Amino acid sequence: MYSMHKYWSKKSPDEIAAYIERYTNEGDIILDPFCGSGIVACEAVRLNRRAFVIDLNPIATFITRVTLTPVNLSRLQWAFQDLKSTCEEPVSGLFKTTCNRCGKNAVIEFVVRSGDIPIQIAYSCTCSDIRLFKAPNTKDKDAGQIFKRTKIPYWFPDSTPIPLIQKERFQYIHELFTRRNLIALSTILNEIEKIDNLKVRDVFKLVFTGALAQSSRLKPLSGRDRKRPTLSEGWVAVRYYAPKMWQEVNPWFAFERSFERVYKGKKESNDKLKNVAIGASYEDLSKEKANVLIFTGSSDTIIKEKLPDQCVDYVLTDPPFGKHIQYLSLSTFWGAWLKFDFNYNKELVVNPHRSIYIEDYERLLGDILKETRRVIKPHKYLHIYYHDIHGPYLHKMLSLVAESKFLPERIIHQPPPNSFGAAIRNLKKEQDQNGKYKRGHYGSYIVRCRAEDEPITLTKNTSTEKHLSQKIAEIAKETLAIRKGIMPVGTLLHSIYQKLNSKEIICFAPYSAEKYVQEAIKNFAFIRGDTLQLTRPSKSLLNLNRIKIEKVRKTLLDAQSLYINEKEKEHQIYQRVLRRLEGNGITFDYLVKMKEGITEPEVQKHRKQRISHLLFVLGQNLKFISRMLNGKDTDVLWKYRKKVTIAFRVTDRNVLVKAYQYTPRGAKQSPSEVGIITDVDLENAIYKWCINHPNLGSNILKYLNPMGYFPSDSNHKAPKHLLLKVLENEKLCPGHYLLTLQYPGYKEPQPGQFFHLVCDTNEKDIVNDTGTANNYQLTLRRPFSVHRIYYKNFDRRILATRKIIPYEIKNVIKRPIYKIDILYKVVGTGTKSLSEIRPRTYLDAIGPIGKGFPIEEVETAIIVAGGIGVAPLVALAERLRYLGSDIILYFGALKKEILIPILGTRPDSAIRGLLRTRPDSTIEDGFMNGSEDFLQSIQKEFKEIGAKKITVCTDDESIGKKGLVSEILEKDINLDKLPSKNVTIYACGPAKMLEAVSNIAKDHSIPCYVLLEERMACGIGACFSCTCRVHGKSGEIERKRVCVDGPVFNSEEIAW
Amino acid sequence: MVDLETKIGNLRMRTPLIAVSGIFGREHLNLFPELKGVGAVVTKSVTFNPRLGNPEPRIIETPAGLLNSIGLQNPGIYKYINDQIPTLRTLEVPIIASVAGSSVEEYVKCSSLLAPLDEVDAIELNVSCPNVDKGGMEFGCDPISLHRLITKVRHAVGNKTLIVKLTPNITDIAIPAQVAIDSGVDAISLINTLRGMAIDLTTWKPKLGNRIGGLSGRAIHPIAVYMIYRCYTSCCKKNNVPIIGMGGVSSGEEALELILVGATCVGVGTAMFNPFEVKKSNEGKEKESIFQKLEQYLLEYMEKRSIKNISNLIGKAAAR
Secondary structure, X not given: OOOOXXXXXXXXXXXXXHHHHHHOOOOOEEEEOOOOOOHHHHHHHHOOOEEEEEEOOHHHHHHHXXXXXXXXXXXXXXXXXXXXXXXXXXXXXXXXXXXXXXXXXXXXXXXXXXXXXXXEEEEEOOOOOOOEEEOOOHHHHHHHHHHHHOOOOOOOOOOOEOXXXXXXXXXXXXXXXXXXXXXXXXXXXXXXXXXXXHHHHHHHHHHHHHHHOOOOOOOEOOOOOOOOOOOOOOOOOOOOOOOOEEEEEOHHHHHHHHHHHHHXXXXXXXXHOOOOOEOOOHHHHHOOOOXXXXXXXXXXXXXXXXXXXXXXXXXXXXXXXXXXXXXXXXXXXXXXXXXXXXXXXXXXXXXXXXXXXXXXHHHHHHHHHHHHHHHEEEEEEEEEEEOOOOOOOHHHHHHHXXXXXXXXXXXXXXXXXXXXXXXXXXXXXXXXXOOOEOOOOOOEEEEXXXXXXXXXXXXXXXXXXXXXXXXXXXXXXXXXXXXXXXXXXXXXXXXXXXXXXXXXXXXXXXXXXXXXXXHHHOOOEEEEOOEEEEOOOOHHHHOOOOOOHHHHHHHHHHHHHHHOOHHHHHHHHHHHHHHHHHHOOOOOHHHHOOOOOOOOHHHHHHHHHHHXXXXXXXXXXXXXXXXXXXXXXXXXXXXXXXXXXXXXXXXXXXXXXXXXXEOOOOOEOOOEEEEEEEHHHHHHHHHHHHHHOHHHHHHHHHHHHHHOOOOOOHHHOOOEEEEEEEEEEEEEEOOEEEEEEEOOOOOOOOOOOEEEEOOOOOOOOEEOOOOOEEOOOOOOOEEEEOOEEEEOOOOOOHHHHOOOOOHXXXXXXXXXXXXXXXXXXXXXXXXXXXXOOOOOOEEEEEEEEOEOOOOOOOOEEEEEEEHHHHHHHHHHHHHHHHOOOEEEEEEEEEOOOOOOOOOOOOOOHHHHHHHHHOOOOOHHHHHHEOOHHHHHHHHHHHHHOXXXXXXXXXXXXXXXXXXXXXXXXXXXXXXXXXXXXOEEEEEEOOHHHHHHHHHHHHHOOOOEEEEOOOOOOOOOOOOOOOEEEEEOOOOOEEEEEHHHHOEEEEOOOEOO | OOEOOEEEOOEEEOOOEEEOOOOOOOOHHHHXXXXXXXXXXXXXXXXXXXXXXXXXOOEEEEOOEEEEOOOOOEOOHHXXXXXXXXXXXXXXXXXXXXXXXXXXXXXXXXXHHXXXXXXXXXXXXXXXXXXXXXXXXXHHHOHHHHHHHHHHHHHHHOOOEEEEEOOOOOOOXXXXXXXXXXXXXXXXXXXXXXXXXXXXXXXOEEOOOOOOEEEEOHHHHHHHHHHHHHHHHHHHHHHOOOEEEEOOOOOHHHHHHXXXXXXXXXEEOHHHHOOEEEEEEOOEEEEEEHHHHXXXXXXXXXXXOOOOEHHHOOOOOOXX
């Protein structure tokens, strides 16, 4: 309902309603001395308050009155149909043309004109649904001449001068219309005047004013396509600007559109505004005979005449500001047609053309505020909008407010509401990454003032002033730091205004804000034009605030490089480069000292090339121009514009770093030696950096991997579909088999990863009813962990003989793999079928799948295995031995078959313990029970790789100790039998054993990794069959897939 | 030339073979990057909020079949749109998004989020999951709420191709099918899993964590054939609504069976757990995905009988 008419600076009704609801109760009287299009009045009525609104502009009060007054909608429609029948024909008679398609007569919608010459005609014809365009022919061009001679049949404003805003092309209002349009408009206006019903007539007058701007010369070309203009709204500017290219719109079309808008608005206002009663005097309001009073006139005199002392509960107003919008002068455009009189003398505006200056403005606003103070009840609130953000009026307004015995409490920033589409869109466009607006800010301020008994004295309170100055300086520093050292002054003021309390506002008020700010920030910044800049970055700025330093630091670094003196520039950038190196994990330590290089023949071979590569890639990632050269002096060169050059020379033992600086003219200065990097440090530093930066880092690793240096990151590789040749399928002992597969070397499995095997070969085809072959009998594949990995030309038994692992062995994992072992136990149909497979057949496999064990250099690895769960741990132990860790094995098994306790039977203690923790163990019994042969073969394997200590526990004490493996582990830890430093537990076995082990690890704060088993279907993470419960990041339980998110988990992660 | 091109609603497919919901994921892209022979892909059912799913164990192999009880574990619609759809759009096959939920509102919310996406070519309403407490099969079994659901979703998705997946756990499949057609779906998907159970003899407990599950795999193939036959003859043929048939298809013969009783497309589910077949040829060992195998069979069959278009085969066995 507020879009019925175009009027300037409308506020969002939601915003107004929120203020009214917050500051008044039902039945309170609200005053708005500058009501404009009457949003305050309407919202007040809607919320059951009483409103007293005044405006000097008769158009404004007219719009307010029409919006408020309820009208019978069907009457409106009838009246419109009447108007249509009487006006449409004569008007469209003026706008006739012939259709280019069918040759019949058509009605012009608008003519595009350049000056007075028609260029294009848009018309609607019965032969088409859409708007048609054509170039004007001679007949159309002559039409203008014909109308020059025609007499205008009815009244029109023939001698109202355009009030001067600035120099305009036209002198009189009627010159803004073509003669043809004047004829049409006067016809329509004449018919409107004939309407009997006063209310309906007023509504149609409003409709008429809405159509005026569109049918005048002020209507610019609209629409995106210049060749196909549209008929959208015109004249939203704040002056009488008649564009050179314009549209002469058929006034009837404009009128019709305007009516649609108003009708929609009235429909809404009829719904929303119930019980509207417009009164004539304050008595009506006070006796609740009426709830709205609308007066036209200057606010000070009207308030003086009409209102007694202390009768108003709340004032919410939006006064005009300065010379931006000349309300009255602009409203004349409408008012002339409606025969309104305008009182220009009392307008609250600045207009040098009419010799009204800022002093007059202040005086008048002061008078109005004083009158407002008189009528407002004590300690009630005045909210006054202020949105001339760039003007100098805020502090003047504040002092005026203070003089009128209002205490300005807060300055609130009100961003534009969401309904203001364009404003919001602009705002979002202008946001930078931090969500701050690039240029100034949008919206308006609202000053909250409380009515006080005494006038507020604006004194220079020195202590407050000092405090204020400090505060401003602090805010300025902070915002400058975030803004990279440069920003509009408006932005600073914006952040200052919102943080002031009433005392500070009073102190702040008498001065121009900029001056105040200038004084406060003179130590570190200056104002040039509209922008505020850092003079030069000082260290004190960096030490601004401990908490904020991280946020500030980054941006200040950039700011520094931009705003330092010319002389210091190079030095600064040089420093910055070093800082960047530091920030990327390369510390200064190795820039100073030279260490003994390692002289391994293998490393030496490609060393120079490799390090050059590393430096080259690192340089690129540090945003240098990085080059690899083959010069005598330089191997790698990093350049930063023409400021700094860093040259690296890779020698036999170390890397020499030289840095060149340039003179301001660009000449190369003699190099200064920075230092020496030993290669091992650099590689480690870079490798660490790569790991910590997953996106860039993995790319670098990929890039470097052809050189064979870094271990491949298996976790990120996707599993492959393979056909593996069976070399052996040996029966170790009853129920346990060892499957040996030939392995193609191109993707090495890691300990803990598994293969998804079809437990069947494609050799024995099963024939179904329809007579064709279906390959496999089993629906699902089965997952099997890698038990052992064989590297070419290496016998692992050497591990048992060496106490300290030599360098060659550490590099074994880089060798190609030629076969793998899989250890399995027959538990179901799948494993049974697998056990029947003969050598030299092929197995269908997907793998290696999953994340393997995280292999770190640990001093001691405690390996806890339950039954067949030992299978993946052998590969792990072997790998850990290569890295020089000590292995301690705890291996538990049950020799007896677990049976469900049937009443009367009493299983012995070990089994009872197991059953107590998990009575329904099904997979577990497959895990746990093992024969004597099996236990011995496992012991043998661990001895081969040189395990330090092997503890075997069984239920019947036949081999090793008696009891559960977790119980024995805990006992040993409590008795300090195990080393306490740098220990990690790796475990695999039945779920209850893993839970017990992870609890032990948790109690003694030892890192623990467990390998889980679950029934799997797809094995590649698509089907979500093999999930386990884990603790999510935010604490709640999640389900992760064992196949791809595991099978190795950190035990702390799992929700047992 | 033999033509396998098929159309469902606005959805054009190279072949009538579909990778069905819950089994195909973006992870499969690593295994068969080109997706030869696949006509379209149905993603795992997504609900509005993330779901944890049912307790483990969730999958049990039975003779000639598979019992599963995943319980619609999924990351929720927003993650689905943000994470999974961008990866899947790299595929050159159409994507059908499967939507599940516990209330009409949830279905509507999800499908109205998915409908405007260009990457999603069609939406399948899963009203037949046997493994969740609320929603799921309730809608598939109750014609009135099914009607309400489909009309609302249809309203929300506009012209998007809408498919409904029905449950076989019902006396007469023709009733929900007729209701779905009347409420405006573009195609019907038949059949979801059948309810089933398996018991551990050692512990005297059900093998599945959720006790009951849904049976799929070769065991349910004859049921699927009957259900499609019933729907095709009773309502789908009349109303010219295509059927996406699925249930225990692992070979070309089984796929052809479904087409002959009225299925326009054939979905492959459980068989995808073994997605490859290794062929011995003169040049050595070659592997072939299940979809290539089915496509090859259909092409050869049609060529042998000189049938030009796959649509000439649909429903031939259903005519009396």
